[in-house]
Structures are given as structure tokens and as C-alpha cells.
Amino acid sequence: MKLPIFVRELFKNERETLEAGLRSSDAFVLRRCQILLASSKGERPPRISENLGCASQTVRNAIHEFDECGLDALTPGSSRPKEVHASFDETGAEALRELLRRSPREFGKQTSLWTLEYAAEVSFEEGLTERRVSGETIRATLARLGVRWKRAKRWIESPDPEYARKKGLSSG
Template sequence: MEASLRSKDAFVIRRSQILLASSRGRSPPKIAQSLGCGSQTVSNAIHAFNERGLDALTPGSSCPKRFHVALDEQSAEVLRQMLHRSPREFGYDTSLWTLAMAANVAFEEGLTERRG
């Protein structure tokens, strides 16, 4: 574990620091404070180590395990075309789209089943 502190990978170094501090009896909030990270990050590292051992030092995929597709291909194309138009055509007082405005218009135009 101590050898991992010399890794070129920041993820491996941070996890090693967390796990070594935990093995020395430091609490997750104290570890988080001393390393400048969140308590949840510390808890995740400790939990991963308890489940997977040293494999917890290997970064996993950052891709979500599940996702919801809000638009089919046809609706996505309609949305792309809509975003090339001015938001003023849809009742907004600006010429620049925001994500929230696009989500609202997509819902109002029937492109999505729920409001963003």
C-alpha cells in the first residue's frame, strides 16, 4: 500500500492516502479534512477496500451503470433542429438557449415524457 503513494495515478495516490489513514485509526471526517476531499469520497474508498481489497486501488469506470434515454432518434433530431431556432420563437425573452429552457420546450413540444 505504501508503494502506491508513489504512483503516477492521482486516483491511486488518493485512495492509498485514505486507506493508510484509516488503518491508523483516523475517522473518515478527519481524513477528509486533512486530504481536502469529501467525507463521501473517504467512505467510498474504505467501502471499496473492504469489498475488493487492493483491487480498490484500481479506478473503475466513471460511466453510469444505468441510464434513461429521454429521446428516441426522431425526437433527438427534432430537438437538434429546435436548438438552431431562437428561444424567442418559444416565448422566451432571450436569444440564447439554456439547458433548462431546452428541457422545458422539449417537454412542451411532446419530445420528452417528463419535464427536465
């Protein structure tokens, strides 16, 4: 069985900062201060989590971060990755644009209209991406290229040679 973890011994200025944090309007700072002060009094993480209504892993994370970073642990960090790698580089994005100019039927799909999901599926099958991507990734990649994705509409054109003139459509 693992030994319970506790926060390291607090310096006087750290204890004062944590006690001042109990009056913070920021919920993150308040929760962290409550966790760290309770741990400094010898309470174990499961008991702290029970008293504060949070997960015991949250308590352990707060204690570990305080032990590593000190008072910087009171500053909320981002949960986003530090680096985000695009699924499509510039050449891949252009290849996606060219792929979408072809019919989905050429790739074995039973429709003549592209959906974001079909585009994601085919881009993986054709080797444009190393792993499967979401429809949102396809939409974001197209947006980077300046292409707006809209739902395709089926429409019928009249066989009348004067159709464009009558409807006021330009011919070129």
C-alpha cells in the same frame, strides 16, 4: 451515535501494494493508499480527512469500496452512469425536426426564431419528452440527425427579380 468505520484487516500482499502505492504518480492511487493505510492504523475518517485535506465522505467511500472490492478500489472508476438513455428516441428526434420546421409563434412564443431553450421548452410542452431537457440535449439530438444548429440570422431579400442572378445565387 454511529461507530466510526475502519478498513478491514489487511493481508500482507494488500499492505505491500498499498505501501507501494504511496510512491505512485497517480494522485487517485496515492490518496486512496494514504486513506487505507491510515485507517488500518486506527485513525478515524474525520482525522484522516483533516490530515489529507479531503472530505470525510471521500475517506468513508474509499474504506467502503476497499472492503467491497479489495485492491480494485485503487482503480479509478467512472462517475458516468452505466447506461445513458437518450431523451429522444428515433421517432421523437424526427418529431423534433418537424416541430422546428414550424414557427415558434404557433406555440405561443413571442419570436419567429427558434433558440435551443425554446425548442427544449416546446418539446416538453408538446409531449416529445417525459421531462424538461436542456438546450444541449436538443443540440445533441439534432447532431445525431445530422442537423447542425447555428444561430439564426435575420436577413432581407431584395424585391428585384434579378437579385439572385446579380448576387450569383442559384435558383434551385
